[in-house]
Amino acid sequence: MPHEPVAVVGVGQTRHAAARRDVSIAGLVREAALRALADAGLGWADIDAVVIGKAPDFFEGVMMPELYLADALGAVGKPMLRVHTAGSVGGSTALVAAQLVKARVHTTVLALAFEKQSESNAMWGLSLPVPFQQPLLAGAGGFFAPHIRAYMRRSGAPETIGSLVAHKDRRNALRNPYAHLHEHGITLEKVQASPMLWDPVRYSETCPSSDGACAMVLTGRAGAARSPTPPAWVHGGAMRSEPTLFPGKDFVSPRAGKECAADVYRQAGITDPRRQIDVLELYVPFSWYEPMWLENLGFAAEGRGWRLTEAGVTGMDGDLPVNPSGGVLSTNPIGASGMIRFAEAALQVRGRAGEHQIDGARRALGHAYGGGSQFFAMWLVGTDPPAG
Amino acid sequence: MPEPPRAPLRVEFPFTRSLGPVLRAFLTGLRERTVLGVRATDGRVLVPPVEYDPVTADELRELAEVGPTGTVTTWAWNPAPRRGQPLATPFSWVLVRLDGADTALLHALDAPGPEAVRTGLRVRIRWARDRTGAITDIACFEPFDSAPGRPATAHDGVFADPVAEITAPARLDYVHTAGRAQHAHLTALADHRITGERCPSCRKVYVPPRGVCPVCGVATAEQVEVGPRGTVTTYCVVNIKAANLDVEVPYVYAHIALDGADLALHGRIDGIPYDRVRMGLRVEPVWLPGGAHPDHYRPAGEPDAPYDSYRELL
Numbered sequence: 001m002p003h004e005p006v007a008v009v010g011v012g013q014t015r016h017a018a019a020r021r022d023v024s025i026a027g028l029v030r031e032a033a034l035r036a037l038a039d040a041g042l043g044w045a046d047i048d049a050v051v052i053g054k055a056p057d058f059f060e061g062v063m064m065p066e067l068y069l070a071d072a073l074g075a076v077g078k079p080m081l082r083v084h085t086a087g088s089v090g091g092s093t094a095l096v097a098a099q100l101v102k103a104r105v106h107t108t109v110l111a112l113a114f115e116k117q118s119e120s121n122a123m124w125g126l127s128l129p130v131p132f133q134q135p136l137l138a139g140a141g142g143f144f145a146p147h148i149r150a151y152m153r154r155s156g157a158p159e160t161i162g163s164l165v166a167h168k169d170r171r172n173a174l175r176n177p178y179a180h181l182h183e184h185g186i187t188l189e190k191v192q193a194s195p196m197l198w199d200p201v202r203y204s205e206t207c208p209s210s211d212g213a214c215a216m217v218l219t220g221r222a223g224a225a226r227s228p229t230p231p232a233w234v235h236g237g238a239m240r241s242e243p244t245l246f247p248g249k250d251f252v253s254p255r256a257g258k259e260c261a262a263d264v265y266r267q268a269g270i271t272d273p274r275r276q277i278d279v280l281e282l283y284v285p286f287s288w289y290e291p292m293w294l295e296n297l298g299f300a301a302e303g304r305g306w307r308l309t310e311a312g313v314t315g316m317d318g319d320l321p322v323n324p325s326g327g328v329l330s331t332n333p334i335g336a337s338g339m340i341r342f343a344e345a346a347l348q349v350r351g352r353a354g355e356h357q358i359d360g361a362r363r364a365l366g367h368a369y370g371g372g373s374q375f376f377a378m379w380l381v382g383t384d385p386p387a388g
Numbered sequence: 389m390p391e392p393p394r395a396p397l398r399v400e401f402p403f404t405r406s407l408g409p410v411l412r413a414f415l416t417g418l419r420e421r422t423v424l425g426v427r428a429t430d431g432r433v434l435v436p437p438v439e440y441d442p443v444t445a446d447e448l449r450e451l452a453e454v455g456p457t458g459t460v461t462t463w464a465w466n467p468a469p470r471r472g473q474p475l476a477t478p479f480s481w482v483l484v485r486l487d488g489a490d491t492a493l494l495h496a497l498d499a500p501g502p503e504a505v506r507t508g509l510r511v512r513i514r515w516a517r518d519r520t521g522a523i524t525d526i527a528c529f530e531p532f533d534s535a536p537g538r539p540a541t542a543h544d545g546v547f548a549d550p551v552a553e554i555t556a557p558a559r560l561d562y563v564h565t566a567g568r569a570q571h572a573h574l575t576a577l578a579d580h581r582i583t584g585e586r587c588p589s590c591r592k593v594y595v596p597p598r599g600v601c602p603v604c605g606v607a608t609a610e611q612v613e614v615g616p617r618g619t620v621t622t623y624c625v626v627n628i629k630a631a632n633l634d635v636e637v638p639y640v641y642a643h644i645a646l647d648g649a650d651l652a653l654h655g656r657i658d659g660i661p662y663d664r665v666r667m668g669l670r671v672e673p674v675w676l677p678g679g680a681h682p683d684h685y686r687p688a689g690e691p692d693a694p695y696d697s698y699r700e701l702l
Binding site for chain 2: 019020021022023024026027030044058060061062071072073074076116118119120121124125128129130131132134135137138139141142145146147148149150153154195196197198199200201243245246247248249250251252
């Protein structure tokens, strides 16, 4: 029996912000879920199972929050399961939901990911004082900055590339009503004049800390046929893992990322990603990761990703737009950030991305990674149903 | 073999909770000695209240006041209270269905012994003297003879100066035990030697050792002393002070490949102006008395290592 084709028929996001003090965690996830259901024209009774993801529980200090969120997500009497793959979890959650539909385990599945970072401190949650170990000496950006310097050395990229990405993404966010940061007066000069926090990473080249949730409704062929709005079809999806540290680990271009992308392209029949994919939503928590991922995912040869950025190819009006939503640099509820990438890719191929819609987008890649470049999750969605 | 070292690990944080409309009314009500439930779609009054219906998933907002007296529906004696529990002396955990409520609330019952507790016991709230808008505003329950049956009454949930957010401190106490590989590493560090372990399959040397090669999936045991000198493979200049870290900024945080190691470890570079640190710089560890690890690394006074000698370790 062939697999069921999988379609995204509903997408919902919260209004993301540094602190959503107006809602509980339940109220936050509810906001995204209701918007996804409304987009799909469905109600709670139409959902057969709920898949929920978030990053480490220390990020809010609620152990197994999914237990208490079943009521808010209409999951009573239905299967509900939790996914956890660090920062990539939003993507992994979408893929688990997609697999449940693909395998015909369930007909219609609600996927949801969230983080309410204001209830804790992510840096604290990631740096517990484990005895006998040398503590990390540098704070959040200090983990990433040395890898960025390694990329600059390897590629010969000019030091302005990071500021170009940050400026572009923050400008793009102005078109996205759900984005956390709306920096109306942002200019390239302001980005380049922002404080150097972890040299070579400037303040404006780092992601914010956000409260937010994202939800999607996934279903099969029959559900897509009944959908009041155009669906996004899943053409391929994959996850890969590798250890955080081992001899030969390439933090600039991790092997797990390359292999994950290759698997997605094989499933989707993509042989030339640069030409065949119209828009990318990549997990870029620090601006320099845009050119790094362009190389890792096969959109540019090794050492040449920054040239696409520099030439404006990744801008809203370039021929390979990256993060028209404003990306993680503008919105970062960690556990939800990966799902937002997947959901924004779906919105683009459904023609429902509003002010940040890329004209004629028919194939889009959603990408997530996390845990010290340990976990990768990606999917490719299209306007047309998959072949076969 | 001597016992591996053990040390306490305390994980502690004052988490905050934004409450949303229902729990805000509930906790503010407790501060005002008023217990509020919420009316579910099927008409039942749920205490403590929830935001969404446990049967239909409907949003619930219709609040109702229930009584300060109720009935024990089940219980468990707690002979040895722990830190942070409602009472310091032995007490009973109880589920109490307050008069007018259809569900039960978990709390503590102050009773002289388990023989004084039974399902069906009538109880009342003993309010805390200082109330802040928290479940601890109910100090505990106490036995109290009264007739059940008071129905819930509608309440608008409006109070002056509502509680918007609470702090929920949490603390976990662990005892952390070093494993065999880490124990050997720590023993060497005490002599200012840095050791790793070699994988019997791929021959790569892990520092610090974890007793396993994650690439080959096999145990490691062969001890290898590395360094003490090494090469800065990459680094950043930290200009922002990290919490709980007593180092003046700016400073350099570097990845250092010690001679003989097949992956880089992390350390601080000192003894050279921060803006003169570079990839390829040769460094050596500096130990301070009593330090478990090198305090930092300083220039070793050698010519820089060529890029090709460490590019595989980046």
